[in-house]
Amino acid sequence: MTPQSLSEIPTPALIVDVPAMQRNIARMAEYFANRPCKLRPHFKAHKTPEIARRQLAAGSCTGITCATVAEAEAVSAVCHDILIANEIIGGDTCERVALLSRHHRITIAVDSAEGVREMAKAADRAGVSVGVLVDLNVGQDRCGVAPGPDAVALARAVVDAPALRLRGLMGYEGHLQGIHNRASREAETRRSMNQLVQTAHLFRDAGLPSEVVSGGGTGTFDISGNLDGMTEIQAGSYALMDTDYGKLGLPFEYASYVMGTVLSRPTPERCVADCGHKSCTKDHGLPDVRDLNGARVTALNDEHAVLSLPATSTIKIGDRIFLIPSHTDPTLNLHDVLYAVEGDVVLDLWPVAGRGYKPHK
Amino acid sequence: MTPQSLSEIPTPALIVDVPAMQRNIARMAEYFANRPCKLRPHFKAHKTPEIARRQLAAGSCTGITCATVAEAEAVSAVCHDILIANEIIGGDTCERVALLSRHHRITIAVDSAEGVREMAKAADRAGVSVGVLVDLNVGQDRCGVAPGPDAVALARAVVDAPALRLRGLMGYEGHLQGIHNRASREAETRRSMNQLVQTAHLFRDAGLPSEVVSGGGTGTFDISGNLDGMTEIQAGSYALMDTDYGKLGLPFEYASYVMGTVLSRPTPERCVADCGHKSCTKDHGLPDVRDLNGARVTALNDEHAVLSLPATSTIKIGDRIFLIPSHTDPTLNLHDVLYAVEGDVVLDLWPVAGRGYKPHK
Numbered sequence: 269m270t271p272q273s274l275s276e277i278p279t280p281a282l283i284v285d286v287p288a289m290q291r292n293i294a295r296m297a298e299y300f301a302n303r304p305c306k307l308r309p310h311f312k313a314h315k316t317p318e319i320a321r322r323q324l325a326a327g328s329c330t331g332i333t334c335a336t337v338a339e340a341e342a343v344s345a346v347c348h349d350i351l352i353a354n355e356i357i358g359g360d361t362c363e364r365v366a367l368l369s370r371h372h373r374i375t376i377a378v379d380s381a382e383g384v385r386e387m388a389k390a391a392d393r394a395g396v397s398v399g400v401l402v403d404l405n406v407g408q409d410r411c412g413v414a415p416g417p418d419a420v421a422l423a424r425a426v427v428d429a430p431a432l433r434l435r436g437l438m439g440y441e442g443h444l445q446g447i448h449n450r451a452s453r454e455a456e457t458r459r460s461m462n463q464l465v466q467t468a469h470l471f472r473d474a475g476l477p478s479e480v481v482s483g484g485g486t487g488t489f490d491i492s493g494n495l496d497g498m499t500e501i502q503a504g505s506y507a508l509m510d511t512d513y514g515k516l517g518l519p520f521e522y523a524s525y526v527m528g529t530v531l532s533r534p535t536p537e538r539c540v541a542d543c544g545h546k547s548c549t550k551d552h553g554l555p556d557v558r559d560l561n562g563a564r565v566t567a568l569n570d571e572h573a574v575l576s577l578p579a580t581s582t583i584k585i586g587d588r589i590f591l592i593p594s595h596t597d598p599t600l601n602l603h604d605v606l607y608a609v610e611g612d613v614v615l616d617l618w619p620v621a622g623r624g625y626k627p628h629k
Numbered sequence: 630m631t632p633q634s635l636s637e638i639p640t641p642a643l644i645v646d647v648p649a650m651q652r653n654i655a656r657m658a659e660y661f662a663n664r665p666c667k668l669r670p671h672f673k674a675h676k677t678p679e680i681a682r683r684q685l686a687a688g689s690c691t692g693i694t695c696a697t698v699a700e701a702e703a704v705s706a707v708c709h710d711i712l713i714a715n716e717i718i719g720g721d722t723c724e725r726v727a728l729l730s731r732h733h734r735i736t737i738a739v740d741s742a743e744g745v746r747e748m749a750k751a752a753d754r755a756g757v758s759v760g761v762l763v764d765l766n767v768g769q770d771r772c773g774v775a776p777g778p779d780a781v782a783l784a785r786a787v788v789d790a791p792a793l794r795l796r797g798l799m800g801y802e803g804h805l806q807g808i809h810n811r812a813s814r815e816a817e818t819r820r821s822m823n824q825l826v827q828t829a830h831l832f833r834d835a836g837l838p839s840e841v842v843s844g845g846g847t848g849t850f851d852i853s854g855n856l857d858g859m860t861e862i863q864a865g866s867y868a869l870m871d872t873d874y875g876k877l878g879l880p881f882e883y884a885s886y887v888m889g890t891v892l893s894r895p896t897p898e899r900c901v902a903d904c905g906h907k908s909c910t911k912d913h914g915l916p917d918v919r920d921l922n923g924a925r926v927t928a929l930n931d932e933h934a935v936l937s938l939p940a941t942s943t944i945k946i947g948d949r950i951f952l953i954p955s956h957t958d959p960t961l962n963l964h965d966v967l968y969a970v971e972g973d974v975v976l977d978l979w980p981v982a983g984r985g986y987k988p989h990k
Contacts, residue, residue: 276720277720278720278721278722279719279720312931312932335931335932336903336932354892354932355892355893355901357890357891357892357893357903357946357947358640358890358891358892358903358947359637359638359639359640359890360639361639379893379895380893380894380946382945382946382947383892383946386947405895409895409899409935410893410901410928410930410933410935411892411893411895411901411933412893412895413895414895442930529718529719529720530718530719531715531716531718531719531744531772532716532718532740532741532771532772532773533741534740534766534770534772534773534774534775538770540716540771540772542697542718542719545910545912545959546958546959546962549906549910549912550912551906551910551911551912567771569771569803570673570696570958570959571673571696571697571715572771572772574770574771584743585718585741585743585744586718586719586743586747597907597931598906598907598931601907601931601963602962602963
């Protein structure tokens with residue numbers, strides 16, 4: 269039985285405010301409408317094919333970005349052109365990418381000779397061609413080769429593999445997304461992403477393909493997306509937003525909430541709801557509380573959110589509360605389904621299809 | 630196709646070292662074998678019916694503890710006597726408890742007149758009897774009524790509801806589980822849980838049933854479990870353990886690991902694996918690394934674990950690494966299945982049946 273209204277939804281639950289989400293999606297598409305740089309929305313933020321479909325439908329997109337092969341498999345139902353912006357190593361992951369490449373345009377990232385070799389072998393065996401971006405370390409110090417000659421050498425190894433097709437390069441300035449001061453964020457991002465653009469020039473000078481120069485996120489979409497030479501931005505969180513990105517003054521609204529039920533009000537200054545951190549992560553800090561004036565989350569335990577209240581608060585046992593996540597991506601990852609709502613009306617249930625780490629079929 | 634050996638398991642994956650887990654389960658059962666106080670293992674730690682089955686099979690148990698109705702439904706396949714150690718409020722939760730009570734001995738916690746009224750109504754409508762414990766605030770300041778007369782008044786309300794059966798009281802000293810110093814932990818726990826035992830005396834003096842006095846956890850099992858008047862301990866984490874409880878010098882071993890694959894080794898001092906915090910939480914701090922001498926997790930991003938390495942480390946792209954979770958409960962909650970292994974051999978796949986917040990059927 270599908271719930272018809274908010275009050276019928278069992279808690280804790282992840283609620284998507286569809287009109288707010290649509291406004292976010294439209295605003296981002298509009299930003300990229302008349303620019304050389306386009307958008308490749310990151311699926312990892314929501315893992316929800318229906319949201320990806322709406323992002324593509326809004327226009328200005330080159331395709332979808334994914335973080336894992338499982339996400340690419342999930343989004344392949346609604347998207348033909350998929351970038352897995354991550355190294356593909358181990359298990360059956362290269363075989364699964366090759367399989368996807370039969371009917372989709374798939375591009376992966378590499379930062380090592382091993383990565384080139386594994387994917388080349390699987391693509392060759394499957395008789396498919398797989399696109400490749402060289403992954404550049406633009407300062408995040410996670411994966412990625414150093415800008416400059418190392419990147420060019422790796423690009424040549426890709427070109428030498430007949431089953432691989434070099435498309436260009438990518439780099440993620442993840443370490444800069446959260447800088448609050450706009451001027452500092454802008455300066456740091458330009459410095460970081462110029463390394464990517466400069467290495468693209470090296471590719472061109474060496475006669476290597478570089479039609480794709482990919483990177484960026486929600487915090488830098490209008491900085492990296494405004495940089496000469498960038499071709500696409502991998503922003504994801506903008507569709508649903510969270511309080512962490514909310515601090516940056518971006519033109520996007522909160523569009524997702526964790527809904528809980530008040531289980532207890534032991535004192536006038538405290539209530540406890542059933543939406544703990546198994547339904548809402550706290551890796552970017554405690555979530556905010558929507559609507560309830562003066563209410564604040566003081567603890568998020570496994571199954572309980574503890575709220576401090578003004579003693580005059582009229583909130584009572586059985587009432588619903590709404591938390592605004594501090595970090596959308598891992599919060600959505602905790603849910604199997606999103607409730608798509610408009611006001612109090614439940615429009616639809618959207619499966620979070622790309623979540624979890626499924627065992628072998 | 631079920632993987633036969635560790636190397637065939639797709640990553641990231643949650644690995645249970647079955648012999649280590651069995652030793653933990655046996656040690657805990659042994660502690661309670663010849664005591665008046667017994668064990669009621671907490672299902673929320675793993676949400677895995679097969680582990681609950683083994684905990685019950687080891688003996689010394691009164692039944693299983695759950696945190697949610699969904700967990701109780703999941704464990705009802707292997708356990709008859711279930712305590713939902715939480716307030717049951719809102720939606721169809723009371724109806725589901727009543728349904729479970731047809732064929733199982735179910736007990737819930739209450740800390741309000743509303744909680745008593747809702748459950749009494751649902752139990753009455755279903756023609757079943759539901760057990761009730763009064764939930765006492767023993768200092769955690771989450772749910773629970775104050776020790777003393779308030780608790781007695783609420784107990785009377787339970788006794789007045791014909792479809793409810795008062796069984797006693799519970800209190801969770803969750804705020805004391807993590808005190809490192811054994812003497813302090815012991816003193817604080819005795820002080821906290823004596824409030825529970827004293828309120829049980831008030832119940833008895835008032836002619837109210839108090840055959841169950843329930844509480845405790847892995848950090849206090851041999852403190853609260855050794856206190857005159859306690860009848861059962863709700864420990865859960867002892868079966869799989871984590872680095873947070875590992876600091877307490879308890880007689881339990883690490884028995885669960887998040888296995889990842891090395892995707893990148895960009896520098897001699899750094900590698901990156903595919904087991905980020907969508908597969909391993911960091912709410913109790915970054916996880917430890919097993920085996921790899923001198924390796925340390927420096928960041929746990931959504932899909933990436935970043936490790937610092939001694940430059941001499943021979944770890945290479947494609948190798949498997951094993952993280953020891955800092956907090957078992959929410960880490961297990963991220964997985965749909967556990968891989969039960971002995972050494973390199975996969976013995977079985979165990980569904981994490983009680984996880985997630987399922988939409989209406």
